[in-house]
Amino acid sequence: MCEANAYLRRGNREELVLEAVDKLIPGPGQITMINIFGEQKILKAKILELSLVDHKIILGENND
Amino acid sequence: MCEANAYLRRGNREELVLEAVDKLIPGPGQITMINIFGEQKILKAKILELSLVDHKIILGENND
Numbered sequence: 001m002c003e004a005n006a007y008l009r010r011g012n013r014e015e016l017v018l019e020a021v022d023k024l025i026p027g028p029g030q031i032t033m034i035n036i037f038g039e040q041k042i043l044k045a046k047i048l049e050l051s052l053v054d055h056k057i058i059l060g061e062n063n064d
Numbered sequence: 065m066c067e068a069n070a071y072l073r074r075g076n077r078e079e080l081v082l083e084a085v086d087k088l089i090p091g092p093g094q095i096t097m098i099n100i101f102g103e104q105k106i107l108k109a110k111i112l113e114l115s116l117v118d119h120k121i122i123l124g125e126n127n128d
Contacts, residue, residue, distance in 0.1 A: 002066035003116050024114040036117065047111060050088040050121075052067050053100065057114075 003036050006057040009048060014058065017043060021057060029062055067100050070121040073112060078122065081107060085121060093126055 006021050007014040018041045023034040026047065034040045045059040070085050071078040082105045087098040090111065098104045109123040 002068070002119060004066070022115065022117045024111075024116075026111050047088075047090050050114075051086065052088075052116070053086045055066060 002052075002055075004050070004052060004055040004057045006033055006041075006059060008043070008045060008059045008061070010061065017041065017059065024057065031059065066116075066119075068114070068116060068119040068121045070097055070105075070123060072107070072109060072123045072125065074125065081105065081123065088121065095123065 003020040003022050005016060006018045008017045018033050018035055020035045021033045022036050025032045029044060030042055031045050032042050044062045046062050048060040049058040067084040067086050069080060070082045072081045082097050082099055084099045085097045086100050089096045093108060094106055095109050096106050108126045110126050112124040113122040
């Protein structure tokens with residue numbers, strides 16, 4: 001399986017917010033993620049970087 | 065390897081724009097992608113959806 005883990009970057013730290021993300025849908029000011037277990041999470045965040053070979057989605061806080 | 069193919073959605077069609085994307089970095093009004101072969105592509109686009117289990121990144125034209 002080729003899902004990725006989503007991390008929220010806060011300063012120098014990266015906190016795991018959802019593992020094994022399959023779907024990610026950006027919306028206005030927020031991001032909806034659904035993982036392979038069917039868990040859904042909506043965060044006020046934006047995508048900073050995807051690094052798919054490393055299975056990482058890096059999100060940043062949305063200050064808009 | 066868990067890279068994904070990037071497609072640009074135009075109306076009902078999805079055109080392949082870059083295969084085997086590893087890194088994707090959104091910037092103001094554009095997206096930078098680098099694939100596992102080291103090819104880099106910069107597109108005026110935004111992320112519409114990631115579907116990682118299907119290895120798909122769906123982009124949309126950026127009309128901002």
